[in-house]
Structure formats: C-alpha cells, structure tokens
Amino acid sequence: MSGRIFPTAQDAENAFYDALERCDLDGMMAVWAEDEDIVCVHPGGARLTGQDQVRESWGRIFAAGPRARVHITQQVAISAMMLAVHSVHENFTVEGDARAQVPMIATNVYLRTAAGWRMIVHHASPAPVQAAPVQPKEAAPKFLH
Amino acid sequence: MSGRIFPTAQDAENAFYDALERCDLDGMMAVWAEDEDIVCVHPGGARLTGQDQVRESWGRIFAAGPRARVHITQQVAISAMMLAVHSVHENFTVEGDARAQVPMIATNVYLRTAAGWRMIVHHASPAPVQAAPVQPKEAAPKFLH
Numbered sequence A, B: 001m002s003g004r005i006f007p008t009a010q011d012a013e014n015a016f017y018d019a020l021e022r023c024d025l026d027g028m029m030a031v032w033a034e035d036e037d038i039v040c041v042h043p044g045g046a047r048l049t050g051q052d053q054v055r056e057s058w059g060r061i062f063a064a065g066p067r068a069r070v071h072i073t074q075q076v077a078i079s080a081m082m083l084a085v086h087s088v089h090e091n092f093t094v095e096g097d098a099r100a101q102v103p104m105i106a107t108n109v110y111l112r113t114a115a116g117w118r119m120i121v122h123h124a125s126p127a128p129v130q131a132a133p134v135q136p137k138e139a140a141p142k143f144l145h
Helices: A009-022 A025-031 A050-062 B009-022 B025-031 B050-062
Strands: A039-041 A047-049 A068-079 A083-094 A104-113 A116-126 B039-041 B047-049 B068-079 B083-094 B104-113 B116-126
Touching: A009 A025, A009 A068, A009 A083, A009 A104, A009 A116, A025 A050, A039 A050, A039 B104, A047 A050, A047 B083, A083 B083, A083 B116, A104 B039, A104 B104, A104 B116, A116 B083, A116 B104, A116 B116, B009 B025, B009 B068, B009 B083, B009 B104, B009 B116, B025 B050, B039 B050, B047 B050
Parallel strands: A039 A116, B039 B116
Antiparallel strands: A039 A047, A068 A083, A083 A104, A104 A116, B039 B047, B068 B083, B083 B104, B104 B116
C-alpha cells in the first residue's frame, strides 16, 4: 500500500477524483484507509466493505481505461478532529459523448489516521434526471474544532 | 424544535427509524441538527440541504401515513469524538404487501452538539435488485477515542 500522506481531508478528496479520472488503481487505493470497515457504494451498486472488495470494484471500473473527466461542485463539508464528511455533486463528461450526464451525488467520509487523512466511506448515487441543482450553494467548509 | 437529547449516535439513529416508521414529522426533525448544512438524499432523489428542504421532504413522504416497518441490518459504525458514521441496510416491509422489498443502503452521519447527538447526513439509495448482502457481517462499532 502506498505511503502517500494527505495532510487534509481535501487533499485526500482531490487525490480520489484524480485517481478516478486517471483510472489509477494504486492511486485510488492509496486514498483509502487500510481498514476492513471501509464502505463503498457505487451508483446503483451493492454496499462493498473492506479493502479487497473495494479494490476489486475499482479494478473493474478502471479496466476500460480513462475516458471521463469529473468536475466537483456544490461541496458541503463538515469537519471534526478525526472525521470529515464531504457531500458533493460529481459532474462527469465522457470523451466523445457530448450529452450532458446526470450528476452523481456522493457522500465522502475521511478519517484522520496516523498516516494522514484517508477515505473510509464513498457512497454515490445518481441525481434524478430532471433535477436541477436544488441550491447552487458553495458552502464554506465548517470546522467544529 | 424539540429539546429531545440523544446521549449517543445510536440513540439518534434509533429515533430516526422510529420516527420514519411512525411518520412522525416532529420526531423526525428532532433527530436532525439545527444546521443549514444538513444533507439528505432520499432514494433516487436530489440532494436536499438545510432544515426547510429536509422537513418539507419528510412531510411529503409521511403524508400517506404509516405503512412500512423497517429493520436495520449490517451496521458498520465508525465513531470519533464529534462525528459518527453509520452505514446500514434498511429492510422495509410494507403492510399488505408480502413481496420482499429491495433493501436501501444508507449512510447516516451524526454530530455531537451541545444538545446531544444529531443527524447531519442521511444518504439512501436502493441496493441492486439481485444483490444478496455481500457480506453478512455484524461489525461491532469502532470507537476512535
């Protein structure tokens, strides 16, 4: 597993979406905590838990190679000392496909570990097809302490 | 808003599903933090933020009156001092409908406030129709400190 250290939850989130765009499996797994309680729900998918299931699922997703770009909007972030929760809209654009994609709604949870911040939960589900963003709010992160 | 105090995140979660079963809007909103950054994603729905949107959505859901029971299984819980994250399967049974329902996968996040633990995120999405539970694991809650 990578020894990469993310000093903030936002750094981990940036690395997550960077790895996702690049279909970089090692980069993706370097973002996740080395913990059997990690939880990953892909859009329309079952709940996966633990390193093996999560790695295997990203491996399948990445097998087709990089085709999509993702632009993150409408982040709501709530941070405490050891855990941080980010709710975001993932806006994908697919190479060679000009159609607008439905955004995915993701809840991402990060844990502060001895090796920096790591992802412990990624739960994504498609927004309704016709839903415009309910509130175009760019909230400032909230820090509890 | 209710002055009800939940001493643990689990107490808040129990009250959440109790209010959901009883279609008790005041009971439901008593579980949520009084915070404009609360986030609620109903299955297939858009992301809702803030007390007004969240209350309005539950009001619509509860308008039909209580018909369903919900049984929570496969909880994975990760708790820190100020935030707790629970991933659960929500297994609904609908009165007068013997068909098995697809479980919902929910990520619930709780915040320790001055008034006890309150919900700040509820993100639910349907599990795939044919997915058996991937891992029938009843994990013990993990406490970080």
